[in-house]
Amino acid sequence: MLDLVADGPAMLTAETLTPAVAFALAAVAGFSQLFSP
Amino acid sequence: MGPFVQGPSHRRSERVRASLALGAAFVGAATAVYAGVYLIGGLVGLGDLPTDSRVGLGALGLFALAALDVRATKRSTYCPLSLRRQTPKSLVQRRSATLVAAAWGFDTGLAVTTVRVAAVTWGVVLLAGLHLSAWSVGVAYGAAFAVPFVIMLWTHRVGRLAWSPVPVDPGLESMLARRAPIQAIPAGLLISSGALLAGLIVVP
Numbered sequence: 134m135l136d137l138v139a140d141g142p143a144m145l146t147a148e149t150l151t152p153a154v155a156f157a158l159a160a161v162a163g164f165s166q167l168f169s170p
Numbered sequence: 171m172g173p174f175v176q177g178p179s180h181r182r183s184e185r186v187r188a189s190l191a192l193g194a195a196f197v198g199a200a201t202a203v204y205a206g207v208y209l210i211g212g213l214v215g216l217g218d219l220p221t222d223s224r225v226g227l228g229a230l231g232l233f234a235l236a237a238l239d240v241r242a243t244k245r246s247t248y249c250p251l252s253l254r255r256q257t258p259k260s261l262v263q264r265r266s267a268t269l270v271a272a273a274w275g276f277d278t279g280l281a282v283t284t285v286r287v288a289a290v291t292w293g294v295v296l297l298a299g300l301h302l303s304a305w306s307v308g309v310a311y312g313a314a315f316a317v318p319f320v321i322m323l324w325t326h327r328v329g330r331l332a333w334s335p336v337p338v339d340p341g342l343e344s345m346l347a348r349r350a351p352i353q354a355i356p357a358g359l360l361i362s363s364g365a366l367l368a369g370l371i372v373v374p
Contacts, residue, residue, distance in 0.1 A: 147221050147370050151228070154363045155294055155303030156310045161356050162290040163200070163314030166278070167322075168349045169248070169287050 188267045189320045192275035196319075197312030199279030204308030207298040217301035224300040225367050231296040232364035235289040239357035242289075243350055252286035279312055287349060290356035293363070302367075 211217050216224070235251075242249055265273070278284050281291050294311060297303040 147225055150370065151225065151297065151302035151367065152304050152307070154366060155297040155307050158290050158297070158356075158359060158363060159204075159294045159303075159307045159310040160314040161359050162281075162288065162294055163311040163316075164318065165287045165290065165352055165356055166315050167318060168352045169285050 184267055188271035189323060191268045191272040192323075193316040193320050195272040195275030196279035196316040197309060199276045200281055200312035200315075201306060201308035203279075203281050204294065204298045204303075204311065205305045207295050208301065208303070208305040208307075211299035211301055216299055219300075222371050224302055225370050228297055228300050228302050229364045229367035229371070232293050232360045232367065235293050235296075236357050236360035236364065238289045239353055239360065243353045243357065246350065248349075249286035249289045249291075251289055251292055253283055275316070279315075281308075281311065288353050288356035290360055293360055 208217075219227075238250060282295070286292075291311075294303065294307060298305070298307055
């Protein structure tokens with residue numbers, strides 16, 4: 134389904150979306166540590 | 171760290187140095203840890219798995235971590251997936267302000283060696299290991315902590331403890347009391363991110 138040749142646009146979506154998700158999660162993770170003991 | 175920066179016992183240049191050392195050490199450590207996880211993920215072949223497999227594993231992992239955060243919030247505790255330790259406070263008595271700030275920044279910046287507020291840190295580890303993030307994702311983690319933290323060091327009332335002639339509420343308790351609502355944000359983000367990743371597989 135996400136194969137590069139068979140389904141190029143879907144692959145592009147996964148490849149571009151997941152790093153953006155990871156960066157958002159990382160930013161929230163870092164900020165949440167401000168509230169650590 | 172507050173008294174270091176706002177206290178009277180250090181020159182302004184020392185305070186600036188300590189702040190910069192803390193921020194740089196934190197961001198550097200965070201970047202190194204997540205880049206290391208990314209590297210290990212490549213070495214063990216996780217990065218070579220088909221994209222839909224990696225995305226599926228990522229989604230499952232994020233849902234599991236969200237469940238841990240929801241459980242921790244209900245029990246009013248911190249993330250169970252963390253070491254119950256902090257950087258030794260005794261360093262303050264033995265080393266210079268800059269060195270202590272750098273050591274504290276590095277230790278806490280390593281992301282997995284101290285108490286975690288939320289499991290979302292591990293979500294980023296998971297995505298880095300699966301090569302679903304860039305190797306440099308630790309920069310975002312580091313900056314999101316270090317920038318507001320250094321600003322707080324220079325402005326928050328906790329630093330006034332060092333020189334105020336009257337008792338001052340450091341404000342730390344009120345900050346820690348906000349932990350529960352703060353934990354809810356990463357939990358919600360983990361669930362929505364997991365759903366987004368699952369959608370990449372389900373929806374062509």
